Amino acid sequence: MVRWLPHLCLIVSTVFLVSCSEAPSERAARYETRADGYVQQKKLREAVIEYKNAVRATPDNPVIHWKLAKAASMIGDSSTAFTSLSRVVQLDPTHFDAKWSLGDLYLVAGKTDEVAKIADTLLAARPQHPAAYLLRAGLALGAGQATEAIGLLKQAVELDPTMVRSLLALADIYFAQQEPKQAAEWYERAVKADPNSADVHIARGQFLLATGTHDEGRKEFRKAVELSPDQEQVRLVLANRYIALGRRDEAERELAGLIADINSNKARKALTELKLAAGQVAETKPLVNAILEADEHDPVGIYLKGRIALAEHEVLQAVGLFQEAIGRDATLAGPHLYLGLIRSAQGRVDSAQEELREATRLRPDNETAHLALANLYLTQQKPAEAEKEAWQTLRLNPASLEAAVLFGDALAAGKSWAKAEEVYGAIIRHFPGQLVGYVKMAALRKLQAQPAEAAQLFSQALVHAPSNLAILQEYLVALVESKQAQKADSILGEYLAKASRDPNLWRLAGRLYVSQRKTDQAEKAFRKAVELAPDLALGHYELGQLYLLENKPPAAESAFQTALKKDDTNSNVHTALGVLLASRGESTQANEHYRRAFQLNPQDVIAANNLAASLTEQQELDDALGFARLALDLAPSSPAIKDTLGWVYYKQGWFDKAYPFLAEASAALPLHPLVRYHHAVALAKIGKHDEALAELKTALSLPGGFPGADRAAQMLASSKIED
Numbered sequence: 159m160v161r162w163l164p165h166l167c168l169i170v171s172t173v174f175l176v177s178c179s180e181a182p183s184e185r186a187a188r189y190e191t192r193a194d195g196y197v198q199q200k201k202l203r204e205a206v207i208e209y210k211n212a213v214r215a216t217p218d219n220p221v222i223h224w225k226l227a228k229a230a231s232m233i234g235d236s237s238t239a240f241t242s243l244s245r246v247v248q249l250d251p252t253h254f255d256a257k258w259s260l261g262d263l264y265l266v267a268g269k270t271d272e273v274a275k276i277a278d279t280l281l282a283a284r285p286q287h288p289a290a291y292l293l294r295a296g297l298a299l300g301a302g303q304a305t306e307a308i309g310l311l312k313q314a315v316e317l318d319p320t321m322v323r324s325l326l327a328l329a330d331i332y333f334a335q336q337e338p339k340q341a342a343e344w345y346e347r348a349v350k351a352d353p354n355s356a357d358v359h360i361a362r363g364q365f366l367l368a369t370g371t372h373d374e375g376r377k378e379f380r381k382a383v384e385l386s387p388d389q390e391q392v393r394l395v396l397a398n399r400y401i402a403l404g405r406r407d408e409a410e411r412e413l414a415g416l417i418a419d420i421n422s423n424k425a426r427k428a429l430t431e432l433k434l435a436a437g438q439v440a441e442t443k444p445l446v447n448a449i450l451e452a453d454e455h456d457p458v459g460i461y462l463k464g465r466i467a468l469a470e471h472e473v474l475q476a477v478g479l480f481q482e483a484i485g486r487d488a489t490l491a492g493p494h495l496y497l498g499l500i501r502s503a504q505g506r507v508d509s510a511q512e513e514l515r516e517a518t519r520l521r522p523d524n525e526t527a528h529l530a531l532a533n534l535y536l537t538q539q540k541p542a543e544a545e546k547e548a549w550q551t552l553r554l555n556p557a558s559l560e561a562a563v564l565f566g567d568a569l570a571a572g573k574s575w576a577k578a579e580e581v582y583g584a585i586i587r588h589f590p591g592q593l594v595g596y597v598k599m600a601a602l603r604k605l606q607a608q609p610a611e612a613a614q615l616f617s618q619a620l621v622h623a624p625s626n627l628a629i630l631q632e633y634l635v636a637l638v639e640s641k642q643a644q645k646a647d648s649i650l651g652e653y654l655a656k657a658s659r660d661p662n663l664w665r666l667a668g669r670l671y672v673s674q675r676k677t678d679q680a681e682k683a684f685r686k687a688v689e690l691a692p693d694l695a696l697g698h699y700e701l702g703q704l705y706l707l708e709n710k711p712p713a714a715e716s717a718f719q720t721a722l723k724k725d726d727t728n729s730n731v732h733t734a735l736g737v738l739l740a741s742r743g744e745s746t747q748a749n750e751h752y753r754r755a756f757q758l759n760p761q762d763v764i765a766a767n768n769l770a771a772s773l774t775e776q777q778e779l780d781d782a783l784g785f786a787r788l789a790l791d792l793a794p795s796s797p798a799i800k801d802t803l804g805w806v807y808y809k810q811g812w813f814d815k816a817y818p819f820l821a822e823a824s825a826a827l828p829l830h831p832l833v834r835y836h837h838a839v840a841l842a843k844i845g846k847h848d849e850a851l852a853e854l855k856t857a858l859s860l861p862g863g864f865p866g867a868d869r870a871a872q873m874l875a876s877s878k879i880e881d
Contacts, residue, residue: 193208194225197225206238220256227242227246227256234520239259240260243259244260254287261276261280265300270297280293287318291317292311294310311328322351326344329342329343333365345361348362356383356385357382359382368402394424397409409432410432414429426445430462434462439466442466446463458483460482461480464477481493490520491524494517498517501513502534505792507791514531528548529551529560529561531543532547535547538794544571548561548562548564548567562584570598570605575605591622593623593626597619597629601632609640610636613637613642619633620633627662631666634646661690664687668681668704698721698724699717699728702716702717703734706734711742714738715735729756736749752766756785763793767785770803770806771802774786774802779810783810786799789802789803798823798827800820800823801832801833804818805820816840817843821837824853831858834856837853854870854879858871
């Protein structure tokens with residue numbers, strides 16, 4: 159064996175020398191040629207790989223970077239596109255199209271300063287080119303200045319009446335503003351400007367389908383199929399439009415036709431998504447099997463297998479498959495979206511936000527990701543961020559009811575009540591048979607302290623759904639709040655007369671009587687609900703809550719324990735029992751219930767906060783800090799939670815971290831003696847002795863007292879604050 163070693167070394171050395179003899183430019187040209195061929199064959203992922211190889215060989219070639227950017231954009235790999243475009247501009251500052259494309263990516267990412275700079279550069283370079291006006295219109299639209307955006311786009315049209323991008327952008331804005339006549343005019347102008355553009359016919363077809371002109375919409379898509387070299391893609395767009403319009407059967411027929419006609423795996427993937435959304439999990443398995451039989455490493459197939467696992471409640475398996483899919487193709491938005499949804503359900507807000515943001519970055523047109531992110535921001539009490547995400551969805555799909563509702567909710571949460579009213583009013587006009595418009599407008603009236611108007615709107619909602627007890631309760635409470643209690647009692651009596659055996663209606667009656675402080679009648683109502691449905695845990699739970707209100711802790715505990723025997727999975731019952739036990743000083747048992755509540759519902763902010771506070775007193779500070787941070791993620795503006803987190807930091811000796819939270823809590827809760835006490839000792843630790851004494855004096859003067867008040871009084875008397 160040893161004798162052959164020199165020969166082996168010689169062979170290896172020879173191969174190495176031959177390989178190294180090829181110049182980098184020749185190697186780059188070889189990769190570039192191969193990539194160009196893949197582009198011609200529409201094998202864009204393979205083209206991206208080869209262009210990347212070419213870039214490694216000659217990293218200072220702007221032409222190859224430009225080709226890589228275009229191919230990456232076509233497969234939705236915005237990260238690679240951005241890197242390559244940035245390099246093109248760096249290597250060739252005069253490359254107009256690269257700068258324009260880079261501006262578009264910055265616009266999608268919300269980096270307005272960078273977009274403005276690029277727009278100025280483009281305008282200076284070519285004053286008669288519409289690119290700068292298009293970018294500035296995008297900035298105006300993102301800032302909610304639709305009128306300014308329209309003006310800029312019309313200037314772009316004047317400069318180049320044949321550029322369909324400007325025409326379609328104008329059409330889309332008018333459509334989003336519910337001005338279909340003007341939108342139709344601009345879509346028609348786009349068709350006249352470029353009658354051979356498949357994209358233009360698709361855009362007009364989408365508009366016609368969304369506005370109810372279905373036959374004409376289909377004609378536009380058929381025309382797009384004739385014009386497009388990629389008929390598969392056009393038919394997929396049509397199927398997606400059907401899905402967006404809620405016309406699931408037509409979407410399914412289109413996708414099934416693609417599978418039958420050309421054995422399209424893209425259609426299989428889209429059909430799998432459609433069936434998963436409809437809960438038809440069993441029907442998706444043969445589709446995914448066929449995808450993975452064609453390529454067992456197909457990242458989309460692996461992702462869809464994860465979706466099936468998630469639908470079957472195999473969360474750990476789903477997470478593993480989503481992560482594997484990302485490992486095989488980092489440009490896939492779907493796995494990030496569902497990882498974000500999983501993390502959100504687990505209460506891991508930061509992780510959820512990161513995944514959802516990545517999903518929207520990878521697929522700016524992903525409506526589901528934008529909606530999920532908007533919902534997450536609303537739960538975090540970040541209305542401005544929620545508004546932006548909901549608006550992004552509406553730009554993508556002006557017919558989306560869910561996006562419109564979220565947009566209105568974000569405006570209402572940000573106290574932009576006039577704008578929220580416009581949105582809810584539009585929902586009522588455009589979806590007259592839907593309850594949500596009336597309900598949301600009524601809730602807005604409640605926020606504005608107009609209960610009579612709220613009651614009127616709730617009554618309109620009840621016309622469409624007379625048996626909806628949630629709306630009935632809101633209606634009756636609004637009547638009580640508007641000093642129409644007699645009318646509320648009369649309407650409730652009518653409902654009870656018609657459905658006297660409905661335990662949920664009796665529970666509603668109990669809640670209404672509680673709101674009127676009619677505790678005797680409330681108790682009778684809750685007892686009636688328990689009598690009619692003794693195994694319904696909620697009846698016992700609400701009875702326990704009433705007993706707490708009446709200061710009957712033993713009866714309340716008995717009711718809560720009974721509720722848990724009926725259903726141990728209700729987090730609210732565990733939290734309520736935890737609060738009751740904690741009030742008796744039974745912190746160990748209370749903590750068990752808080753932990754169980756949070757395990758059942760990672761969104762249970764009361765359980766998280768109370769557990770953090772209890773663990774702090776038990777000196778379990780690391781666990782306390784974790785739960786306090788989770789609670790603040792769930793309710794970032796809550797002064798009570800800020801007090802809890804600040805106190806944990808204080809106990810850990812991190813006084814500089816503690817002070818801002820405790821100061822905010824004290825300012826927001828000036829009548830809470832314990833919070834003022836926490837603020838006082840924090841002031842002392844950062845050297846503000848006189849302010850600390852004044853705050854301690856205030857804490858002791860407030861009614862209610864707090865644990866350790868006697869020692870605090872001694873500290874005040876000695877003018878020496880210690881803890």
